[in-house]
Amino acid sequence: xxxxxxxxxxxxxxxxFQVVDFSQVTLLTGQTGVGKSTIIDALxxxxxxxxxxxxxxxxxxxxxxxTFESYLYGKFGDDGGEGFLxxxxxxxxxxxxxxxxxxxxxxxxCCGFVADCYKxxxxxxxxxxxxxxxLPTNYFIDQQTSTPYSVSELIYQNQGKEKxxxxxxxxxxxxxxxxxxxxxxxxxxxxxxxxxxxxxFTPVKDIKAFLTDFVSETQSxxxxxxxxxxxxxxxxxxxxxxxxxxxxxxxxILLKEIDRxxxxxxxxxxxxxxxxxxxxxxLVYQEKTLKESIQKNKAQKDALEVExxxxxxxxxxxxxxxxxxxxxxxxxxxxxxxxxxxxxxxxEKNQLERITKETTYAEATVRDLxxxxxxxxxxxxxxxxxxxxxxxxxFAAVNEQINRIYDEISHEKQTLEREKLAVEEALRLSLxxxxxxxxxxxxxxxxxxxxxxxLLLYLQQIDSTASVDYVADLLxxxxxxxxxxxxxxxxxxxxxFYLVVxxxxxxxxxxxxxxxxxxxxxxNIGIIHIDQLKKEKFTVHSSSLSTxxxxxxxxxxxxxxxxxxRVVACETLEKLAHYQTAITKEAFLYKGFVTRKLAIKxxxxxVGRQALEKQRLxxxxxxxxxxxxxxxLENEIGQRQFLLKYEKKDKKTEQIVxxxxxxxxxxxxxxxxxxxxxxxxxxxxxxxxxxEIKIKELEDAxxxxxxxxxxxxxxxxxLKQEIQIEESNKLPKKIKEILEQEKEYQKxxxxxxxxxxxxxxxxxxxxAYRKDDYKIFISNFxxxxxxxxNMIETSKADIITFVSNYNQKFxxxxxxxxxxxxxxxxVYEKYCESDLPEFTVQIRDAKKKAMQEFRxxxxxxxxxxxxxxxxxxxxxxxALKKQKFGEDI
Numbered sequence: 001x002x003x004x005x006x007x008x009x010x011x012x013x014x015x016x017f018q019v020v021d022f023s024q025v026t027l028l029t030g031q032t033g034v035g036k037s038t039i040i041d042a043l044x045x046x047x048x049x050x051x052x053x054x055x056x057x058x059x060x061x062x063x064x065x066x067t068f069e070s071y072l073y074g075k076f077g078d079d080g081g082e083g084f085l086x087x088x089x090x091x092x093x094x095x096x097x098x099x100x101x102x103x104x105x106x107x108x109x110c111c112g113f114v115a116d117c118y119k120x121x122x123x124x125x126x127x128x129x130x131x132x133x134x135l136p137t138n139y140f141i142d143q144q145t146s147t148p149y150s151v152s153e154l155i156y157q158n159q160g161k162e163k164x165x166x167x168x169x170x171x172x173x174x175x176x177x178x179x180x181x182x183x184x185x186x187x188x189x190x191x192x193x194x195x196x197x198x199x200x201f202t203p204v205k206d207i208k209a210f211l212t213d214f215v216s217e218t219q220s221x222x223x224x225x226x227x228x229x230x231x232x233x234x235x236x237x238x239x240x241x242x243x244x245x246x247x248x249x250x251x252x253i254l255l256k257e258i259d260r261x262x263x264x265x266x267x268x269x270x271x272x273x274x275x276x277x278x279x280x281x282x283l284v285y286q287e288k289t290l291k292e293s294i295q296k297n298k299a300q301k302d303a304l305e306v307e308x309x310x311x312x313x314x315x316x317x318x319x320x321x322x323x324x325x326x327x328x329x330x331x332x333x334x335x336x337x338x339x340x341x342x343x344x345x346x347x348e349k350n351q352l353e354r355i356t357k358e359t360t361y362a363e364a365t366v367r368d369l370x371x372x373x374x375x376x377x378x379x380x381x382x383x384x385x386x387x388x389x390x391x392x393x394x395f396a397a398v399n400e401q402i403n404r405i406y407d408e409i410s411h412e413k414q415t416l417e418r419e420k421l422a423v424e425e426a427l428r429l430s431l432x433x434x435x436x437x438x439x440x441x442x443x444x445x446x447x448x449x450x451x452x453x454x455l456l457l458y459l460q461q462i463d464s465t466a467s468v469d470y471v472a473d474l475l476x477x478x479x480x481x482x483x484x485x486x487x488x489x490x491x492x493x494x495x496x497f498y499l500v501v502x503x504x505x506x507x508x509x510x511x512x513x514x515x516x517x518x519x520x521x522x523x524n525i526g527i528i529h530i531d532q533l534k535k536e537k538f539t540v541h542s543s544s545l546s547t548x549x550x551x552x553x554x555x556x557x558x559x560x561x562x563x564x565x566r567v568v569a570c571e572t573l574e575k576l577a578h579y580q581t582a583i584t585k586e587a588f589l590y591k592g593f594v595t596r597k598l599a600i601k602x603x604x605x606x607v608g609r610q611a612l613e614k615q616r617l618x619x620x621x622x623x624x625x626x627x628x629x630x631x632x633l634e635n636e637i638g639q640r641q642f643l644l645k646y647e648k649k650d651k652k653t654e655q656i657v658x659x660x661x662x663x664x665x666x667x668x669x670x671x672x673x674x675x676x677x678x679x680x681x682x683x684x685x686x687x688x689x690x691x692e693i694k695i696k697e698l699e700d701a702x703x704x705x706x707x708x709x710x711x712x713x714x715x716x717x718x719l720k721q722e723i724q725i726e727e728s729n730k731l732p733k734k735i736k737e738i739l740e741q742e743k744e745y746q747k748x749x750x751x752x753x754x755x756x757x758x759x760x761x762x763x764x765x766x767x768a769y770r771k772d773d774y775k776i777f778i779s780n781f782x783x784x785x786x787x788x789x790n791m792i793e794t795s796k797a798d799i800i801t802f803v804s805n806y807n808q809k810f811x812x813x814x815x816x817x818x819x820x821x822x823x824x825x826x827v828y829e830k831y832c833e834s835d836l837p838e839f840t841v842q843i844r845d846a847k848k849k850a851m852q853e854f855r856x857x858x859x860x861x862x863x864x865x866x867x868x869x870x871x872x873x874x875x876x877x878x879a880l881k882k883q884k885f886g887e888d889i
Contacts, residue, residue, distance in 0.1 A: 049177035051068040072094045075087075110135055111128075116151050255828060261795040264792045270758070280742060282774035293726060301719040315705045322699065341680045348669065362656050365649060416640070423633065471496055484569060487586070489611075502530075506527065539566070568581065569585075796818050799821075800816050
């Protein structure tokens with residue numbers, strides 16, 4: 001017998017956390033809407049394993065539209081009302097878990113679900129689960145965060161537990177129902193349907209169907225399960241036989257692949273042996289070639305030593321012959337005369353070369369000076385023309401004058417460059433002002449602009465709606481009165497840039513002004529006291545300057561009336577004296593019995609929109625003037641830069657010009673050299689020339705002998721070193737390699753069972769190559785070896801994959817290792833020789849048993865149960881006829 005003990009509900013409809021205890025009989029009472037049906041529905045979900053909406057809230061309202069999701073999110077207003085209310089709006093996790101006690105086995109178990117829900121009302125992350133114990137003492141609550149475990153956190157709880165204590169999880173309703181059917185002792189499906197029927201508002205209408213489905217029970221049970229087991233056993237054996245035949249077929253394929261692998265392994269061993277044998281033969285061939293090379297080098301060295309002895313004898317003979325001819329040459333008188341004249345001519349030629357160099361330099365200097373003087377007109381200078389002869393004779397005076405002019409031009413260039421920098425800086429400021437004007441900002445002095453900007457930031461920290469304006473920005477010239485703009489702005493002067501703030505900010509602005517003064521004096525900035533002006537009343541003359549303006553902010557009007565309301569606008573000078581303060585359009589001001597002219601020539605207009613446009617035009621004109629000025633300055637600087645490329649001439653240069661520029665010294669020295677050449681040509685040198693030819697021939701012969709001796713010496717040394725390297729290094733090393741390769745070869749062939757045939761096969765393979773083509777032979781077989789190894793690796797991988805798939809398909813555990821391939825053959829032989837014949841016998845016996853059970857147990861008892869059922873139906877009908885409905889029983 002299985003008893004319900006407790007029900008845990010976390011975030012289920014109106015229950016955020018609730019544990020309900022159950023006895024043998026438990027009565028649920030309470031007013032409508034307190035949650036009785038909510039508990040029943042929670043039990044329905046756990047016991048039936050269903051989440052369809054047709055099972056919810058039927059105990060309270062047969063037409064309820066509640067859903068599983070509405071219970072999770074705590075949705076209200078879904079039973080006919082308008083609008084919905086959700087108790088849970090953020091991410092959360094819900095639990096409904098029932099605890100049961102199995103009296104027969106004296107064990108507790110739990111079953112239920114966990115669901116992660118999201119604030120976007122999306123589909124929950126849902127898991128059914130069972131637990132082979134009582135409800136946890138923490139009721140699935142994380143003690144650190146005081147929130148229920150999420151699905152992933154609950155799954156993690158299995159960590160560190162024994163397998164029999166694990167939570168078990170199911171994603172589908174079907175899998176969960178199958179599991180709890182086992183926990184509840186295979187409860188019949190009609191009991192499940194009875195549970196759903198028992199909580200409905202709808203009374204039972206079809207009594208016959210109700211009794212047939214839920215009440216009537218046959219006495220003589222048909223052993224269907226026993227018969228089914230027999231049939232299942234028979235079919236299972238048939239399936240197992242088919243499965244074993246499939247295994248045998250798969251193993252046959254696997255064994256063929258194993259045979260192919262073994263064949264490739266043999267091919268690999270043969271190829272390795274061929275390669276190692278070829279490497280050994282190649283080393284032996286190299287040893288033989290090396291010994292032949294040593295003998296050849298020794299023979300060449302002996303031949304070179306013989307030739308070297310002969311060359312040394314020839315060298316002694318040639319030296320002696322050259323000495324004899326040299327003594328004969330030295331005894332000739334013409335040789336002494338020639339030596340004297342050649343020494344003299346060498347000195348005079350050196351002198352001529354020096355004089356020619358100085359003359360060329362002097363001529364170039366005069367030519368540069370003339371060209372430079374010709375360029376002086378670019379700087380509007382006058383330079384008195386000097387004839388060439390006078391320029392040469394008085395070069396020092398002319399050069400001094402030119403150096404003075406050069407210094408003047410250098411100073412002018414520096415002055416022009418400074419002027420250009422100043423204009424460029426002015427142009428930069430003008431371009432910045434032009435951009436500000438394009439953005440709608442009038443040009444104001446930097447001191448005024450910085451103070452206004454800083455004051456605005458200060459006030460907006462107090463109140464973001466605060467504003468600071470210039471007086472000029474709040475004024476506009478009345479249409480038709482534009483002729484008075486210059487006079488008005490000249491009279492106002494810097495007062496145009498007094499600052500206007502709202503009265504509530506006046507004292508804060510004044511304190512800020514005082515604070516700025518403490519750091520640095522800032523003069524001529526005015527902050528208008530609007531509140532004080534409001535207290536005064538100012539008389540405004542009908543022809544005053546105030547009447548020619550439009551004040552865009554009314555709070556500024558009293559100040560404009562105060563400044564300009566009594567300044568009368570007069571058309572002529574004669575009318576000025578009729579008023580205490582008056583002014584004309586030309587800015588003649590009469591005040592304090594004095595008439596004076598206000599400056600308007602360089603006045604930058606600031607009042608009204610027209611002022612902005614005029615400033616733009618003036619700024620454009622100024623920029624054009626500055627750009628033209630820069631271009632002019634660059635032109636003048638370039639002219640002077642060109643003149644300054646001339647190098648000033650020093651005193652030494654002056655001396656060279658005066659001494660060499662007329663070419664007289666060059667001509668004199670040229671004549672001396674020509675006379676010496678004439679004297680040399682008159683000498684009789686026939687005997688001397690003949691002796692020099694013989695000496696030259698002997699020297700050439702000696703040089704040839706010397707070169708050949710060097711070549712032989714080097715060649716002999718190279719042969720000696722090569723012989724030494726071959727005998728002491730290469731040959732011993734090659735012998736060592738042969739010994740090592742012999743060991744490797746023996747190692748590779750020690751287990752090669754076809755060694756006798758191998759020698760024949762190897763010789764046949766070598767016949768296809770030249771005698772010394774070991775390298776090509778080895779390379780070709782190494783490539784073949786790589787292909788064989790690739791086939792072996794592919795075969796191994798295929799075998800491993802095949803075995804893995806075999807194990808997975810047939811739930812077997814064959815070793816997934818090629819070196820244990822013998823196991824595959826053992827299993828194959830076992831299936832063929834033992835298991836398959838045994839299954840054939842079992843199938844025949846199982847089929848016979850199943851036929852007997854169907855014939856005698858199933859058909860016989862089915863007939864008996866039909867008769868019992870007819871009798872029970874008759875008894876129920878008699879009982880119902882005697883019962884009076886509408887009365888308490």
